[in-house]
Amino acid sequence: MLRLLNFLYNYRAFLTFLFLEILCAWLWVGNSQYQNTRFFNSANRTVASIIRFSEGVREYVSLRDVNRELAEENAGLRTLVEQLTAQTDLLTTTPDTVLHFDYVSARVINNSVAQFKNHITINRGMDMGLAPGMAVISTSGAVGKVKSVSEHFAVVTSLLNTDEQVSSVLKRTGNFGTAQWDGTDPRMINLLYIPRHVQPQPGDTVVTSGYNAVFPEGILVGIVREVDLKKEAQFYDVRVELAQDFRRLAYVKVVKSYLKGELDSLERVTLGNQP
């Protein structure tokens, strides 16, 4: 017994080291998974307010860009309103459809593009009905998925995160693939699993497929820039330029899907215990 205690005492530094490293590794692995603890991330109120303070400076500097983008969006919306007003005059009956999606706009208070697993913090949280799993889009295109929420803030897994996969479709050919970032260039994303027999071309549009009911169908992901087919490879290497420039992200919209719960439970019932 004494020898055991002696042993433990002699190796106390190494044992503490092992314990701490295993603890950290466990936290890190848990963090990479989809939802995580609500407290220890940048959605925490104190953390978010510190971040917001330091972000204020950067925001002031980038006001000009943001202003221009908002003006462009404004113009786009105005034309849309005019078109719609013209249409509503023609419509006399209310269509029998269900409201699928609702949008909450939010301001980006923290954003990174240079890491391998980038996250975005936004200034809307549980109080606006946000929940983990909701899609986040901008006026230009898809942005990411809500990872965790606190009372007034939420952390979003950016598309620029090597863990994030978005079911997408090549608009021209109608083939499905998965958009995933490789961790290098913040302007480009890869479209995986486009089979050999398809002919993707530079200039093709890539949009979300709407297959998982997180993203609405047809949200722009990007434009195909490079297509490469290696000999003997099953799938194309497709490089897609992102529609949204993540380095200048200022305002986003969170998509509340009203039917996601219904779709999930229906699939669970139908598919049963299949993996």
Added chain:
Amino acid sequence: MNRSGLFAVIYFVLYLLAQVMLFRQLVLFNTAFCFIYVAFILLLPIETNTITLMLSGFLLGFGIDIFYDSLGLHALSLVLVAYVRNYWLTTITPQGGYDAGEGPTLASNGLQWFLVYSLPLLFIHHAVLFFLEAGGFSVFWYTMSKIVTSLLFTMTILLLFQYFSFRRRR
């Protein structure tokens, strides 16, 4: 609490705030990060024992992780640096040993010694951090470029801090 302990707590808060409020925003060429907070572990007094180093390293890393949304990543790398530090200090003891009561600083041991001391430790920290974050070696050369550029950036800032704040007091 004694005087050096109090100073350590103040430095802890300063490094944490500097990292998350200032240096987090500074990323050069999209690859070069400045992880100046490692200097907290590097510059603690020479007599500090390894367990204290590791525990404070864990706390600091954990605090940084909350802001970077990368729970466990920075803590793991920093605990490793804290564990290795004292062994490395023993290995590179200059002739005549360290002066009692002095930190392992540029002012007390000279530029050459300081580079030999801090470069390998920073390299270990950056290498573990980036490869762990990348989740393997799939983009090996890109990750290496991140490590090297971040090493240069962090080292430059560390040297600047050393020249400005620790003037030779004798």
